[in-house]
Amino acid sequence: MTQPNTTELARHRRERMMMWLQLTPVLLVLSVLFGGALILAVMQSLGFAPWFGVNTFPDFSYFGALWGSWSFWQSLGLTLYYAIVSTVIALVMGIFLALAMVRMFPCKTLYKYLYKLPLMIPYTVGIALAVIMLGNGGMISRLSAFFGFIGDPSEFPQILKTHYGWGVIAVYVWKQTPFVTLTIYAVLLGVGRETEEAASILGASKRQIFFQVTMPQILPGIVSSTLIIFAFNIGAFEAPFILGGGFPDTLPVVAWRYFNDADYTLQLQGMATVVSIALIASIILYSYLAFYRRYERRIGRN
Amino acid sequence: MTKVQLKGVRKDFGAFTAISQIDLDINSGELVALLGPSGCGKTTTLRMIAGLEVPTYGHILFDDDDVSEVPVQDRQVGMVFQRYALFPHMTVEKNVMFGLKVRGTPKAEIEERLEEILDVVQLQQFRHRFPAQLSGGQMQRVAIARTLITKPSVLMMDEPLANLDTKLRGEMRRFIRELQQRLGITTIFVTHDQIEAMELADRVAVIFDGKLAQYDAPDALYQRPNSVEIADFMGANNIFAAQISASGLATAAFGTLQLDRDIVTVREGAGRILLRSEAIDLLLEEPDGENVIEGTVEGREFFGATVNYTVTCGGEIITVNEQSRRLVEVGQKVWLRIEPRHIWAIRDDA
Ligand SMILES: Nc1ncnc2c1ncn2[C@@H]1O[C@H](COP(=O)(O)OP(=O)(O)OP(=O)(O)O)[C@@H](O)[C@H]1O
Numbered sequence: 001m002t003q004p005n006t007t008e009l010a011r012h013r014r015e016r017m018m019m020w021l022q023l024t025p026v027l028l029v030l031s032v033l034f035g036g037a038l039i040l041a042v043m044q045s046l047g048f049a050p051w052f053g054v055n056t057f058p059d060f061s062y063f064g065a066l067w068g069s070w071s072f073w074q075s076l077g078l079t080l081y082y083a084i085v086s087t088v089i090a091l092v093m094g095i096f097l098a099l100a101m102v103r104m105f106p107c108k109t110l111y112k113y114l115y116k117l118p119l120m121i122p123y124t125v126g127i128a129l130a131v132i133m134l135g136n137g138g139m140i141s142r143l144s145a146f147f148g149f150i151g152d153p154s155e156f157p158q159i160l161k162t163h164y165g166w167g168v169i170a171v172y173v174w175k176q177t178p179f180v181t182l183t184i185y186a187v188l189l190g191v192g193r194e195t196e197e198a199a200s201i202l203g204a205s206k207r208q209i210f211f212q213v214t215m216p217q218i219l220p221g222i223v224s225s226t227l228i229i230f231a232f233n234i235g236a237f238e239a240p241f242i243l244g245g246g247f248p249d250t251l252p253v254v255a256w257r258y259f260n261d262a263d264y265t266l267q268l269q270g271m272a273t274v275v276s277i278a279l280i281a282s283i284i285l286y287s288y289l290a291f292y293r294r295y296e297r298r299i300g301r302n
Numbered sequence: 303m304t305k306v307q308l309k310g311v312r313k314d315f316g317a318f319t320a321i322s323q324i325d326l327d328i329n330s331g332e333l334v335a336l337l338g339p340s341g342c343g344k345t346t347t348l349r350m351i352a353g354l355e356v357p358t359y360g361h362i363l364f365d366d367d368d369v370s371e372v373p374v375q376d377r378q379v380g381m382v383f384q385r386y387a388l389f390p391h392m393t394v395e396k397n398v399m400f401g402l403k404v405r406g407t408p409k410a411e412i413e414e415r416l417e418e419i420l421d422v423v424q425l426q427q428f429r430h431r432f433p434a435q436l437s438g439g440q441m442q443r444v445a446i447a448r449t450l451i452t453k454p455s456v457l458m459m460d461e462p463l464a465n466l467d468t469k470l471r472g473e474m475r476r477f478i479r480e481l482q483q484r485l486g487i488t489t490i491f492v493t494h495d496q497i498e499a500m501e502l503a504d505r506v507a508v509i510f511d512g513k514l515a516q517y518d519a520p521d522a523l524y525q526r527p528n529s530v531e532i533a534d535f536m537g538a539n540n541i542f543a544a545q546i547s548a549s550g551l552a553t554a555a556f557g558t559l560q561l562d563r564d565i566v567t568v569r570e571g572a573g574r575i576l577l578r579s580e581a582i583d584l585l586l587e588e589p590d591g592e593n594v595i596e597g598t599v600e601g602r603e604f605f606g607a608t609v610n611y612t613v614t615c616g617g618e619i620i621t622v623n624e625q626s627r628r629l630v631e632v633g634q635k636v637w638l639r640i641e642p643r644h645i646w647a648i649r650d651d652a
């Protein structure tokens with residue numbers, strides 16, 4: 001081995017300098033806007049808010065009050081329930097749709113545009129649609145009354161504004177299934193059909209092919225898409241605010257109520273709620289990722 | 303074990319016709335090579351036999367039974383894919399065991415067959431690796447092992463030896479041939495290497511542009527091709543226009559040659575004659591007798607064991623191939639002699 005000569009070394013150094021220069025704007029934005037805000041939020045939730053005339057830093061009483069109340073845990077349960085159920089439903093439907101899309105069928109091109117539509121429509125529109133369609137006095141209840149399934153639109157079973165959260169889940173699923181489909185479809189295209197064909201020739205049933213051949217190969221798509229939608233669902237505000245069942249609210253709605261309270265010192269309580277959401281979400285997502293990484297390593301990818 | 307028949311099979315992909323018409327009978331236990339240039343429809347034919355593709359017209363029969371309704375899983379076929387199609391998330395071992403596992407073979411038997419097949423394909427030391435950590439040739443051997451371990455009754459291989467080096471390719475050829483004969487597996491083998499096809503196959507099916515051009519034993523295909531295209535594809539280099547007479551005389555630019563009328567069914571008219579370059583004697587003195595052509599050595603290509611001479615004779619160039627026990631100088635005046643039974647003729651309207 002000969003040493004690289006000095007001009008080579010200098011060139012390498014210059015290249016590294018350039019790389020850092022290019023990264024700087026992104027790093028700045030990330031560290032100031034995101035990191036700074038995060039630190040401020042954590043400090044505020046620990047009692048640092050001189051602009052409200054409150055400075056008891058470090059003070060864990062806000063977290064204490066929050067975590068000590070039963071309603072916090074109810075809210076957390078509700079938040080996780082909406083997030084998990086809608087993520088799972090969107091995932092299952094997304095996988096089915098993506099699998100269907102790699103096969104040939106008539107009108108496929110039209111369908112490929114149609115299914116992406118919810119991606120382009122804002123959440124609020126989706127929520128409005130849910131109210132129009134699923135609410136009491138909504139389209140479906142009126143149609144059911146019209147066709148005589150029920151006597152009066154008001155007899156229609158309550159779908160929205162219950163703690164089952166069917167309205168919330170419906171909106172999440174409606175909006176996120178296309179996203180999951182899109183992600184997994186892209187992965188499936190890369191994977192190709194050949195391994196499935198090979199498996200079928202080797203005698204595997206449809207089920208065995210899916211679970212032993214297809215699924216492990218689309219796992220990266222499954223993990224990344226569910227990670228994103230779960231993170232969104234756990235922090236989303238509008239849908240549970242409008243379509244949720246009232247007290248106990250989901251955590252983001254709870255935080256919002258604190259922030260909006262006339263007593264502005266409750267803002268610190270709100271911050272503690274927000275920080276709790278962030279904490280819980282990161283723990284869940286991190287464990288999920290760690291679990292997945294372990295699997296990846298076990299099957300020899302790194 | 304299984305006789306495979308294709309009856310009037312055609313395959314369209316939308317408006318594109320990949321296979322226009324193929325009739326093929328493959329006897330039980332026979333090894334057939336599908337030979338043809340790239341894009342002629344070899345893979346498509348295999349895929350139809352495996353059940354991955356449904357013929358647009360025609361039938362595929364296994365032991366005289368139409369298998370159109372038999373799903374891929376139940377056809378008892380094996381297929382080695384052109385691009386291997388290994389499971390990237392499984393080790394070599396798991397890839398190889400897959401077929402037995404999904405069929406619920408007892409664990410002890412799986413273990414036993416795994417060891418046996420890993421020995422055969424010499425992959426013991428790579429058994430815990432993943433496909434991404436293997437070379438092309440190693441992946442190919444995994445693909446072969448994965449298929450063979452299931453003991454299919456019809457084995458299909460799509461260019462299974464394309465990525466192996468000469469030595470390993472020879473070993474794998476012998477291995478496939480030996481195993482195929484021992485187990486009597488009906489084997490269909492795709493290649494675009496005519497040497498490989500002739501060495502391995504009982505019969506060779508030549509496919510051009512989605513049509514079966516000729517289906518014959520290797521020697522027949524080599525010595526008596528149906529058309530100039532096949533002759534060309536089989537590596538013939540001495541094809542000359544000639545006028546053929548009813549008495550079996552072929553007159554070309556370099557002279558007149560007598561044909562063997564037992565071999566060539568002579569019909570009068572314009573045609574081509576085919577002189578196998580290894581069947582031509584290169585003489586330094588003028589011999590007596592018929593079928594002698596006079597010429598001059600134009601060029602020499604030395605391949606080690608054999609040597610090729612290009613000889614100009616009456617405006618045409620004839621290639622002569624002989625063992626390199628001697629070397630004839632370029633510019634030497636020579637006489638070429640070829641026996642009537644080594645000349646093949648194809649009529650232009652054939
Ligand atoms: N799914 C498909 N849709 C459309 N055309 C196809 C499809 N599969 C194959 N073809 C076309 O059919 C023809 C035959 O393809 P095939 O794969 O059978 O060729 P091949 O003989 O195996 O060639 P090679 O030696 O290059 O592998 C090609 O022209 C190919 O483009």
Ligand SMILES: [Mg+2]
Nearest residue numbers: 344345384460
């Ligand atoms: Mg092919």
